[in-house]
Amino acid sequence: xxxxxxxxxxxxxxxxxxxxxxxxxxxxxxxxxxxxxxxxxxxxxxxxxxxxxxxxxxxxxxxxxxxxxxxxxxxxxxxxxxxxxxxxxxxxxxxxxxxxxxxxxxxxxxxxxxxxxxxxxxxxxxxxxxxxxxxxxxxxxxxxxxxxxxxxxxxxxxxxxxxxxxxxxxxxxxxxxxxxxxxxxxxxxxxxxxxxxxxxxxxxxxxxxxxxxxxxxxxxxxxxxxxxxxxxxxxxxxxxxxxxxxxxxx
Numbered sequence: 001x002x003x004x005x006x007x008x009x010x011x012x013x014x015x016x017x018x019x020x021x022x023x024x025x026x027x028x029x030x031x032x033x034x035x036x037x038x039x040x041x042x043x044x045x046x047x048x049x050x051x052x053x054x055x056x057x058x059x060x061x062x063x064x065x066x067x068x069x070x071x072x073x074x075x076x077x078x079x080x081x082x083x084x085x086x087x088x089x090x091x092x093x094x095x096x097x098x099x100x101x102x103x104x105x106x107x108x109x110x111x112x113x114x115x116x117x118x119x120x121x122x123x124x125x126x127x128x129x130x131x132x133x134x135x136x137x138x139x140x141x142x143x144x145x146x147x148x149x150x151x152x153x154x155x156x157x158x159x160x161x162x163x164x165x166x167x168x169x170x171x172x173x174x175x176x177x178x179x180x181x182x183x184x185x186x187x188x189x190x191x192x193x194x195x196x197x198x199x200x201x202x203x204x205x206x207x208x209x210x211x212x213x214x215x216x217x218x219x220x221x222x223x224x225x226x227x228x229x230x231x232x233x234x235x236x237x238x239x240x241x242x243x244x245x246x247x248x249x250x
Contacts, residue, residue, distance in 0.1 A: 017132065018111050019057035022103040023050050023120030024070025024094040029237045038072045040120050041079060042241070045248045048079065049235055052248075053118045056186075058085045060132040065089045066110045067120070068103045070096075099207030101197045108194040114142075117210075119185030119234070123244045126230040128186045134227050135188040141222040142193075144170075144214070145186030145229045151177055158183040158211035160226065167224045170215040172203070183211060184232060192217060 027039030034042065040050030050067070057065060065084055069076050069091050076091070083089050094106045104117065116132055118124075134143045144167070146160060154177035161169040161178040171178060187210075196213035203209055218224055233244040 016112055017062050017114060017116060018064045018066055019060070019062040019116040019118060020066045020068065020104060020107045020111065021050070021053050021057065021118055021120045022068045022094075022100060023053075023076060024068050024073065024097055024103055025121070026071040026097075027121070027236070030235075030241075031238065033238075034071075036072075037075055038069070039235075040076055042235075044123065044235070044241060044244050049123070049244075050076065050080075050120045051084075052123045053120045053185075054080070054084045056124050056128045057116055057118050058087050059127050060116060060129040062087065062116055062132075064110075066092060066107050068092050068094050068106055070094045099203070100210040101200050101208035101213050104210055104213075105194060105197040105208075111191065111194075114188065114190050117187040117189055121235045122185030122232055123235065123247060124186065124229055124232045125247050125250075128229055130229060131186050131188050131227045134225050137225070139223055140225050141190050142214070142217070142224045143188040144224055144226050145184040146181050146226045147184055147228060147232070148180050149182050151180060154180050154182055158209070167218050167226065169218050170211040172209050172211045181226070183214075184229060185234060186229060187214070189214070190217070190222065192222070 023040040025039050027034045041048045065087050090110050092107045094103050131143045131145050158170045158172050159174055159177045160181040161171055196216045200208050200212045233240055233247055235244055
């Protein structure tokens with residue numbers, strides 16, 4: 001239970017954990033590879049890109065997989081069916097791609113309690129299990145998978161802001177980054193994240209950022225811990241396909 005400004009937020013706890021996997025985007029920067037198929041079905045080392053996120057979630061011990069689909073989403077449903085590696089799989093539609101915060105909000109009816117979020121276009125060499133393990137520590141409300149980057153890269157993503165060792169905010173694409181520690185495509189989030197996502201205002205480009213919602217929870221007093229998960233590739237461009245393949249084959 002976390003209290004702030006006289007308000008009480010009830011943080012869900014329990015052994016059950018769902019995984020939310022956003023995979024609604026087209027992946028326009030992959031060019032012709034996504035003209036006829038969604039980004040999540042682009043092949044890397046003989047498997048669809050989305051399969052690597054699903055593998056990470058299954059290996060972390062989740063009870064159900066919830067995949068957010070959009071562009072040519074029917075192909076993902078046809079490819080993966082209603083279970084993956086014996087874990088039940090549910091699909092949620094994001095009709096408009098309005099940012100990660102908006103995507104997560106679509107999954108609210110299907111999620112029960114604290115949940116793992118793994119972006120469907122991320123390949124983690126060593127999985128995401130440490131993030132799930134970390135959320136069970138006493139007093140921890142959520143976990144952020146993080147990595148340290150250059151200041152130039154920090155200006156393009158969500159940056160962790162801390163005070164006396166505690167996470168106080170996440171700043172999205174700052175001109176002057178407060179640190180060089182940034183979020184990756186892995187989070188373990190309390191159920192209150194959905195309420196926070198609903199409160200977020202759209203950015204200048206019309207997107208609802210998940211980092212803004214998590215920042216709201218941090219400012220409200222939720223205790224988020226950070227975990228470094230090792231090497232990963234966020235697949236956005238053609239060159240990232242080569243990097244992901246090299247990472248998997250190393």
